[in-house]
Amino acid sequence: MLRSMSAAALPDAHGIPMSTVRTAGPRAVPLWWRDLSAAVAWALVLFVVSLWVAGGGLSFGNAADGITTLGRLTGLLASVLLLLQVLLMARIPLVEQAWGQDELARVHRLVGFSSFNLMLAHIALIVVGYAASAGSSVVSTFVEQVLTYPGMLLALAGTIALVLVVVTSIRAARTRLRYESWHLLHLYAYLGAGLALPHQLWTGLDFRSSAVATAFWWGLYAAALGAVLAFRLLLPALRSARHRLVVADVVVESPSVTTVVMAGRSLHRLPVRAGQFFQWRFLDGPGASRAKPFSLSAAPDGRTLRITGEAVGPGSDRLRTLRPGTRVLIEGPYGRLHAGAKVRRKTLLVGAGIGITPMRALLEELPAGREDTVLVYRVGRQDDLVLTDELLDLAQDKGAKVVAVVGHRNRERASWLPAQLGHLDDAEALLRIAPDVADRDVFVCGHPPWMDAVQQAARAAGVPAEAVHSERFSY
Numbered sequence: 432m433l434r435s436m437s438a439a440a441l442p443d444a445h446g447i448p449m450s451t452v453r454t455a456g457p458r459a460v461p462l463w464w465r466d467l468s469a470a471v472a473w474a475l476v477l478f479v480v481s482l483w484v485a486g487g488g489l490s491f492g493n494a495a496d497g498i499t500t501l502g503r504l505t506g507l508l509a510s511v512l513l514l515l516q517v518l519l520m521a522r523i524p525l526v527e528q529a530w531g532q533d534e535l536a537r538v539h540r541l542v543g544f545s546s547f548n549l550m551l552a553h554i555a556l557i558v559v560g561y562a563a564s565a566g567s568s569v570v571s572t573f574v575e576q577v578l579t580y581p582g583m584l585l586a587l588a589g590t591i592a593l594v595l596v597v598v599t600s601i602r603a604a605r606t607r608l609r610y611e612s613w614h615l616l617h618l619y620a621y622l623g624a625g626l627a628l629p630h631q632l633w634t635g636l637d638f639r640s641s642a643v644a645t646a647f648w649w650g651l652y653a654a655a656l657g658a659v660l661a662f663r664l665l666l667p668a669l670r671s672a673r674h675r676l677v678v679a680d681v682v683v684e685s686p687s688v689t690t691v692v693m694a695g696r697s698l699h700r701l702p703v704r705a706g707q708f709f710q711w712r713f714l715d716g717p718g719a720s721r722a723k724p725f726s727l728s729a730a731p732d733g734r735t736l737r738i739t740g741e742a743v744g745p746g747s748d749r750l751r752t753l754r755p756g757t758r759v760l761i762e763g764p765y766g767r768l769h770a771g772a773k774v775r776r777k778t779l780l781v782g783a784g785i786g787i788t789p790m791r792a793l794l795e796e797l798p799a800g801r802e803d804t805v806l807v808y809r810v811g812r813q814d815d816l817v818l819t820d821e822l823l824d825l826a827q828d829k830g831a832k833v834v835a836v837v838g839h840r841n842r843e844r845a846s847w848l849p850a851q852l853g854h855l856d857d858a859e860a861l862l863r864i865a866p867d868v869a870d871r872d873v874f875v876c877g878h879p880p881w882m883d884a885v886q887q888a889a890r891a892a893g894v895p896a897e898a899v900h901s902e903r904f905s906y
């Protein structure tokens with residue numbers, strides 16, 4: 432049922448100091464950066480096609496030529512998409528902030544599968560085209576190309592690495608793998624891209640067709656490598672060294688949920704906001720090399736960072752055994768789920784289960800004002816509620832309304848509401864809790880299918896797409 436946790440305790444908005452708002456980090460990168468980066472990506476693809484045309488690509492003399500020429504084009508497109516893919520996942524701050532993690536993950540899948548399909552088409556078309564013009568069999572042409580053309584054995588190894596990455600990324604296979612195993616295999620994509628490079632340089636006509644083409648391809652490979660080194664390795668290493676985070680406190684919130692507070696140097700200089708997350712490595716023994724993503728569960732105060740994690744496996748389970756003084760390495764902050772992304776004055780925060788953590792931090796950072804912030808906290812059972820005292824205290828300070836929605840999920844239809852509220856329409860329920868929801872930013876975090884239901888309900892209640900912000904706690 433819908434239960435207001437704070438209705439009686441709500442203070443009058445007058446007298447709540449607006450100065451409680453913290454200014455922890457920069458504003459979000461504007462959404463037009465997303466359009467700009469997409470336009471640059473398309474421009475690169477078009478440039479590759481124009482290089483192919485300028486290099487005599489349009490040669491369709493006979494069927495064999497036609498097939499080979501299409502093989503060259505698909506190979507070039509596969510390469511440029513693969514490199515764009517590397518750039519997309521290099522965590523370049525402007526790109527990461529413009530897109531947000533959820534959108535990036537969606538585009539990453541789309542570009543990745545497109546690049547892979549084009550690569551398979553490239554291999555098939557080139558082999559068939561060469562076999563047709565030489566009058567030999569497809570198998571013998573394939574073997575001859577691999578064994579005699581420079582760089583082709585490496586390219587074959589690169590292809591196998593990419594096949595491995597793609598096969599393990601198909602949803603059915605992915606859910607069977609532990610995250611670490613999947614992630615390790617996924618890193619083979621870098622190997623695949625690296626091993627494919629030599630055959631493009633040594634045998635790819637289009638790489639050597641003009642000085643412009645050569646400079647372009649070398650430049651793109653260098654940019655991809657540079658971005659990965661700078662933003663995935665160097666920046667996290669510098670931040671970890673600069674801030675020297677250590678565990679300061681460990682608080683057991685419930686049998687399965689633990690809060691960890693970390694202290695560090697010059698944390699006021701870390702450009703982070705409530706709602707964002709880091710990849711954390713706790714240097715407390717074996718397994719420390721595995722990074723785990725956790726969102727901040729408190730607004731950053733310039734002295735400490737705080738996370739609250741639910742034990743679902745070995746990485747999250749170790750939170751409760753951490754000892755004060757343990758060194759912590761960070762990658763991040765990441766994510767667009769922060770107040771800088773807001774396009775409205777008022778806010779509706781909707782968190783389910785442990786998805787409450789970034790909502791708790793956001794509630795702390797958002798300005799005070801009578802019901803300017805409404806927080807919906809969805810759990811399966813009353814016992815699953817965590818951080819309730821903090822949430823109620825914050826709600827009181829901020830004049831916010833907190834509503835807990837408790838009950839087991841509806842198995843008959845996709846809904847963000849529990850089964851016992853199955854008679855209510857999803858959008859109608861949001862409107863009951865926040866009648867002006869269409870004029871609010873809506874922040875959503877929780878289990879992915881549940882989040883989809885909330886997002887659909889928000890859209891149906893009149894919230895525009897740009898005012899809906901989400902973060903999935905899954906990869």
Ligand SMILES: Cc1cc2nc3c(=O)[nH]c(=O)nc-3n(C[C@H](O)[C@H](O)[C@H](O)COP(=O)(O)OP(=O)(O)OC[C@H]3O[C@@H](n4cnc5c(N)ncnc54)[C@H](O)[C@@H]3O)c2cc1C
Pocket residue numbers: 532609610611708722723724725726727738739740741742743744745746747748785788789902903904905906
């Ligand atoms: C952006 C983001 C923010 C998150 N914030 C919180 C939080 O504030 N509190 C909380 O309790 N949980 C949070 N999670 C979920 C948390 O990261 C996983 O529960 C945890 O990593 C599980 O690891 P494990 O070793 O305990 O279990 P495992 O058995 O290794 O993993 C269980 C599941 O966790 C996910 N997972 C594990 N490692 C990663 C990773 N490095 N990247 C993405 N997904 C991973 C996978 O879906 C995996 O299937 C967040 C996840 C993401 C992606």
